[in-house]
Amino acid sequence: MPRKQKKFHYLYKTTNILNKKYYLGMHSTNNINDDYLGSGKRLRYSIRKHGKENHEFQILKYFNTRQELKEAEANLITESVLKDPLCMNLTLGGEGGGFHLKGYVTVRDDKGNTFSILKTDPRYISGELVAASKNREGNNSFLGKNHSAESKLKMSKIAKERKKENHSGFGTCWVYSNLLKESKRINKLELNDWIMDGWYKGRKMKFKW
Numbered sequence: 722m723p724r725k726q727k728k729f730h731y732l733y734k735t736t737n738i739l740n741k742k743y744y745l746g747m748h749s750t751n752n753i754n755d756d757y758l759g760s761g762k763r764l765r766y767s768i769r770k771h772g773k774e775n776h777e778f779q780i781l782k783y784f785n786t787r788q789e790l791k792e793a794e795a796n797l798i799t800e801s802v803l804k805d806p807l808c809m810n811l812t813l814g815g816e817g818g819g820f821h822l823k824g825y826v827t828v829r830d831d832k833g834n835t836f837s838i839l840k841t842d843p844r845y846i847s848g849e850l851v852a853a854s855k856n857r858e859g860n861n862s863f864l865g866k867n868h869s870a871e872s873k874l875k876m877s878k879i880a881k882e883r884k885k886e887n888h889s890g891f892g893t894c895w896v897y898s899n900l901l902k903e904s905k906r907i908n909k910l911e912l913n914d915w916i917m918d919g920w921y922k923g924r925k926m927k928f929k930w
Contacts (some may be wrong), residue, residue, distance in 0.1 A: 727751055730790040732781040732797060734843035735759045736766050739775050744809040745802070747794040749787055763809035766918065770900065791815045828852055831878070 727749035735758050736743040744764040758778055760767060768776055779798075784790040791814075798814030830852040844850045845858050896915045897904040904924045907915055912922065 726787070729753050730787055732784075732785040732790070732793055733757075733759070734779045734781055735764060736777045736779070737771060737773055737775060738777050740807075742767065742807045745794075745798050745814070746810075747814075749790065761809055762811060763914065763918075767809065770918065894922060896920040896922055897925045904908045917929050 728751045730747070730749045731746050732745070734743055734745055742763075744759045744761050744767075746759050746761065748759075756762070758773065758776055761852075766778055782793065795813065795815030798812075800806055800813065803813070804811055826845065828845060829852075841845075842850070846892060848922070892909050893906050894909050895906055895913060896906055898920050900919060918924065
């Protein structure tokens with residue numbers, strides 16, 4: 722059954738007024754005053770650490786449909802934006818809620834990073850970058866085609882690295898927060914971001930309150 726269309730569709734920006742870090746996103750709702758601030762991982766941590774009162778919410782632009790909204794977010798959150806040290810977004814725009822823009826696919830590289838690219842990208846066609854999740858057979862643009870020996874070798878290497886990662890904690894490390902009195906395992910690629918947010922590398926089994 723098709724999802725019922727929401728009444729309001731808009732792009733937004735949530736900014737931490739203490740450190741100027743910001744999060745960009747899209748939201749569809751029937752209640753324009755639903756107190757929504759965003760759902761990004763870094764944003765959730767920022768709100769938990771600094772409090773909602775230290776985050777400023779701004780609606781950037783309204784749209785008529787969800788599809789128009791997704792396309793606008795894809796143009797707003799680009800690779801250059803993700804490289805901004807103040808940006809708290811982790812993925813390209815247009816993917817909110819598990820939806821994907823027509824012609825794009827979410828892929829995973831050999832380091833475990835996920836991002837969106839066009840299905841016509843040579844890296845995807847060759848098998849250098851594989852889909853982060855399996856597509857339904859009816860939507861698989863590679864159905865009926867064969868991978869080259871080189872592509873199969875690359876995919877086999879990626880599969881082995883992924884298996885190693887899943888069974889040994891490969892590519893992860895522990896960080897802890899004296900403020901929140903907790904430790905957690907994170908991706909090593911995100912270590913600098915966590916340290917910038919006040920966490921320390923390592924693990925504490927018990928905290929003294």
